[in-house]
Amino acid sequence: MPFYSKVLETSCAKHVDKELRASHAGETGAVWIYRGALCAEFLLSLFIIGNRPSKTKPFIHEHLRTEKSHLAIFEHEMPLFRGSFLLPAWIAAGFVTGLLPRLLGHNWFFYTIYCVEQFVDKHYEKQCSSMIMLSEPPSNVINRFKECQIDERHHRDEALSLMTEQPTLLMTLWGKLVGSGSSLAVAMAKLI
Ligand SMILES: [Fe+2]
Numbered sequence: 424m425p426f427y428s429k430v431l432e433t434s435c436a437k438h439v440d441k442e443l444r445a446s447h448a449g450e451t452g453a454v455w456i457y458r459g460a461l462c463a464e465f466l467l468s469l470f471i472i473g474n475r476p477s478k479t480k481p482f483i484h485e486h487l488r489t490e491k492s493h494l495a496i497f498e499h500e501m502p503l504f505r506g507s508f509l510l511p512a513w514i515a516a517g518f519v520t521g522l523l524p525r526l527l528g529h530n531w532f533f534y535t536i537y538c539v540e541q542f543v544d545k546h547y548e549k550q551c552s553s554m555i556m557l558s559e560p561p562s563n564v565i566n567r568f569k570e571c572q573i574d575e576r577h578h579r580d581e582a583l584s585l586m587t588e589q590p591t592l593l594m595t596l597w598g599k600l601v602g603s604g605s606s607l608a609v610a611m612a613k614l615i
């Protein structure tokens with residue numbers, strides 16, 4: 424194989440490795456968002472007398488199931504990649520991102536999920552576009568990313584449809600923080 428082809432192949436492999444690491448970190452964080460939310464549900468249940476039916480609990484359980492299936496795709500069906508060394512930080516960040524808003528109320532929680540999934544949808548889109556441009560596009564990875572992206576879009580729209588009032592200014596600021604935190608996390612996970 425000519426030298427330049429080898430260099431090109433190595434740089435493609437590095438690119439795909441980074442994208443896999445970033446999205447694996449994201450899907451790990453997503454699983455922990457719902458674990459954090461479940462923890463909040465438990466804490467809230469200690470202070471609520473009687474069993475009021477909640478819209479959040481079935482939502483959390485269903486989304487947790489999907490996010491676990493996304494994580495399994497990365498861990499069992501993707502080419503081998505190096506995981507992020509910062510996984511414990513993504514787990515903690517995910518947990519807090521699910522716990523806090525759920526404690527603040529269902530609109531806070533659904534709005535947070537809407538913001539997270541909005542970010543994830545755009546991120547998967549960007550990743551797929553960049554991988555399609557590679558000299559040897561990894562079609563299996565791109566197809567898997569697209570499968571996950573369809574679920575994330577559904578999660579985003581479902582969360583928005585369950586909101587019962589417009590987001591407050593504070594919620595909007597929180598949503599922006601979640602978006603910029605997610606961008607920073609992606610940049611860091613690609614490297615570390
Ligand atoms: Fe996901």
Ligand SMILES: [Fe+2]
Nearest residue numbers: 453574575578
């Ligand atoms: Fe999702």
